[in-house]
Amino acid sequence: MLKKIFEILYDTYGPQYWWPSDSDFETAVGAILTQSVSWRNVEMAINNLRRMDLLNPKKMYACLTGILEKCIKPAGFFKVKARRLKNFLEFLKDYDFDFDELKKFDTPTLRKVLLNVSGIGKETADTMLLYIFKRPVFVIDAYTIRLFERLTNEGKKTYDELQEFFQNNLENDPDLFGEFHALIVVHCKTVCKKKPVCSVCKINQNNLCKKAKMV
DNA sequence: ACCCAGGTGGCCC
DNA sequence: GGGCCACATGGG
Numbered sequence: 001m002l003k004k005i006f007e008i009l010y011d012t013y014g015p016q017y018w019w020p021s022d023s024d025f026e027t028a029v030g031a032i033l034t035q036s037v038s039w040r041n042v043e044m045a046i047n048n049l050r051r052m053d054l055l056n057p058k059k060m061y062a063c064l065t066g067i068l069e070k071c072i073k074p075a076g077f078f079k080v081k082a083r084r085l086k087n088f089l090e091f092l093k094d095y096d097f098d099f100d101e102l103k104k105f106d107t108p109t110l111r112k113v114l115l116n117v118s119g120i121g122k123e124t125a126d127t128m129l130l131y132i133f134k135r136p137v138f139v140i141d142a143y144t145i146r147l148f149e150r151l152t153n154e155g156k157k158t159y160d161e162l163q164e165f166f167q168n169n170l171e172n173d174p175d176l177f178g179e180f181h182a183l184i185v186v187h188c189k190t191v192c193k194k195k196p197v198c199s200v201c202k203i204n205q206n207n208l209c210k211k212a213k214m215v
Numbered sequence: 216a217c218c219c220a221g222g223t224g225g226c227c228c
Numbered sequence: 229g230g231g232c233c234a235c236a237t238g239g240g
Contacts, residue, residue: 139221
C-alpha cells in the first residue's frame, strides 16, 4: 500500500529535489528553522543569513546572538530558534564544525547524539539523518500523521509507530524516503487543499480531503 | 480579525 | 506515557 501511494504521488507531482540547500550546514539550519513554520518564512531567514555570510558554522558560532536573532526573525520563535542554533553549533564545535566527522557514526549513534542537542527533536534529527547523512530513516511530520490517520482509519499513530510502519513496509532506501516525505508535504500543503478530488485519498475509496478540515 | 505553518521542551498528572 | 502550553512571524 505504501509503495502504491508513493507511486501515485510521484506520478502526480514528480520529483521534488529535497532538501534545497547549498551545503550540509544550510540543510541543518533549515531543519531547525522550519520547526512549526512554513518554508516560505524560512527562506527569508536563510536569505538574511546568507547576506550576512552566516551560513558557515564557524561564523555563525562566533556571531552575537542578537545578530542571529535579527536574521532569523522571519522564521518565527526567533529567540528559541537562535538558542537552538547555538546549541547545535556548540555540538558541532566538538567535531571541529566538520560534518565529515559526524558521518563516521553509525545511524543509531548519530541519532542519539543529535537528539541530545536541546532543540533537536525526533523530526529534526531524522530530517538531518535523511537529507544530510543519507541514512534510511523515515521522517514523520504532522502531515504524515494526519494523512495516515485518515487513510487507514486506525486512529492516530505516534511518531515511533508510524516511522516503524514506513521503515518496515518499504525498501530502506534514503532516496525513496526523501522523495516520499517531500511528496507527502507537498501534496498535503498545496494540491490537496485546492483540488476537488484528491488522487491519494481515492485509494481509500474515500474523498477524505474534501471532508477533512485539513489533510 | 482570525487561522495556520515541514516542532520542541517544560510542566503536570 | 499522554495532554497542555509558550514560543512569534508572515501569508491566506
